[in-house]
Amino acid sequence: MLFIKQNIYPIIFAFLIVSYLLFSVTIYLYGSGNYQMKTNEKALAGQQIWQQKNCQACHQIYGLGGYMGPDLTNATSEKGKGEEYMKMVLQTGTLRMPRFNLSNEQIDEVIAFLKHVNNSGNSIVSPEQIDIFGNYTLAENKHE
Helix, strand or coil: CHHHHHCHHHHHHHHHHHHHHHHHHHHHHHCCCCCCCCCCHHHHHHHHHHHHCCHHHCCEECCEECCCCCECCCCCCCCCCCHHHHHHHHHHCCCCCCCCCCCHHHHHHHHHHHHHHHHHCCCCCCHHHCCCCCCCCCCCCCCC
């Protein structure tokens, strides 16, 4: 018992090193290495449309992009406006968003892309923070 008390820090250090090595070997040998979500062809086509129409100039995904339109990371989820609302906006446009004259197939592809984005993470902006113009603030100013 005296030996353990006198050498507690080297014992803990050795335990941590051995644990780290075992964990690293396990991950190296048995880890799949495939951490990316599978993307279907429809979602890839929707991403192409997103890029061609320069949607990121006005909209954000994961908080990255323009600020004129809302963050669309979780727009197709139950927490967001939903898939049907997104289809309607893509078909008709809004006061701020132009009508792009997309075909029904193209609209479905953009929706598939947004669903893929929705399944891959959460936006930093909750729908309750977004006003009717698509603007939001992340924190309330407490100094007022």
